[in-house]
Amino acid sequence: MVGDMILSVNKDTLIGSSYDSAASLLKQTEGIITLVVCNPKRDTQLDGSVISKDLDKKMSGTDGATTSTLEPSTLLEEPIDPLTSPIKPGRECTIEINKDKMGLGLSIVGGCDTLLGVIIVHEIFSDGAAAKDGRLKPGDQILEVNSEDFRSIPHKKALTALRQTPSKITMVVYRDESIANSAISGKEEDFLDVIEVELMKKPGKGLGLSIVGRKNGNGIFISDIVPGGAAGVDGRLMKGDQILSVMGQDLKNATQEEAAAVLKLATGKVSIKLGRLKARPSPSTSDNESLTSESDTLACRSVVLKRGSKGFGFSIVGGYGSLHGNIPIYVKSVFEDACKNVLHTGDQIIAVDGIKLQGRTHQEAVLILKNADNIVTLKILS
Structure with a gap:
């Protein structure tokens, strides 16, 4: 095969x-x-x-x-031409795109410092080189750009790398087979993992998020999350998530002004249904998640915790195959005062006593923490 x-x-x-x-x-x-x-x-x-x-x-x-x-x-399979060869689902493909005066013409979400964990094409702009080339689609994972590894790269670093590319761009991309199959139906919802959250909106305050409309077509997306706000404290929302509904009101075809009004008028417990591009890491991404650049390694830190009557004093969210998609393990909440100075909501747990958590399910991560010694060392990416 x-x-x-x-x-x-x-x-x-x-x-x-x-x-x-x-x-x-x-x-x-x-x-x-x-x-x-x-x-x-x-x-x-x-x-x-x-x-x-x-x-x-x-x-x-x-x-x-x-x-x-x-x-x-x-x-034998003859060498392919990256200028014309199609992107085949389920395998890594190399393509070349020549930028024009409008640039590459795409937006991205994700990164190793986000809940997605990988870099995903979010939108293809109709006036850019990617649209004219016609091969890239929303949901495609970007693995390399001009030989720079994107498999484990922070979001901002990926943005900078894409903006500084020369006129000729060589990309290694991966299209998940399940996403490719869902494209046949033509329903955008099939490309998304649906997440439902409830945020507590305090009187006189917002939800701590900003929204933006799609450049081409319908859709309202989270453009920013305010640290310390309701959305940031919850820890499950991220930039690029599509807001499908608020308090049961459908926003899939709403304008940015209409969506902003709905969010502003909502009070108390605000239920939000979100859509997030499906992201199952490619085989090489899973194998190389631990291979980070020197600058990424410096961003990690070690935290030593002692088990108390309530465990280590924090809870976790995420994991491969979780309700929120295939995402890394994150700190969901910190409830012990001794931990609050060293752990924060949204911190990614890279390893527990040297045991890497990449690709682990939520249950596996819980068991690793449960079976750890009374004094545990965590590798944290904030």
Whole structure:
């Protein structure tokens, strides 16, 4: 299948081989070719075993073996042209886009310092180079830009890198298969993880967030979150979230002025339904989440906590497969005075006593904290 990794050909290993050396080896093989292949994404190989298939020039139905009449050279995939090749779902693709006078013409959300964890294309502007190129879509994950790694990069650093790109941009992108399949329906809701929150709006104060309309088309989005405000304290909202409804009132087709009026008039417990672009990290992103640049590493700090009668004095939110999507583990609330000077709502927990939490479910993170020693060291990204 497309995406299978070829580990060896007739007992000659290809691990670490270049494209040219692998192509040369495959072209030189004759007769029966035994390939050892694996695919980490394939659900049928849950035990981690390696699939071995014999490829012969004659069809054979014995023992359910898979055979092929292809010549060895036809097993090769020719190098693709990044200027014209399409983005294929479920695999990393390299594309090239030439900027015009209107620039690249897209907006992004996410980053390693946000609830998304990765950089996602948020909107494609109709007058920009990306729209004219026609391949990028909202929801695509940006992995590299001109050889700069975007797999674990803060939002502001990604913005700066995109703004400083030359006229020719080479990007490595990943489109999740589930997002690609939902695009067939044409319903924008299928691209979103729906999140419902309740914020307490105090008399005379707002919700602590700013909104903006989409440049092309309908939609109201969170453009900023005020630190210390109701939205910031809750910790579940982020820039780029679409506001689908407030107190049951549908805002999917509302103007920015209409949405601002609804938010302003709401009082007490304000229920908000949000839509967030689905973001399942690509395989390489999951493998490289721990590989951060020197500047990113400096942003992390270590916190030592002692277990008390109420545990370590804080609660967590997030995790892979959580109700809020596939997001990192964050501090939800801090309820012990001893913790309030070192932990804050929204801090990302990178590791617990050296155990990395990237890719962990919420339940796994809870168990790691529960089973930790009475004195625990947390690696925190604020």
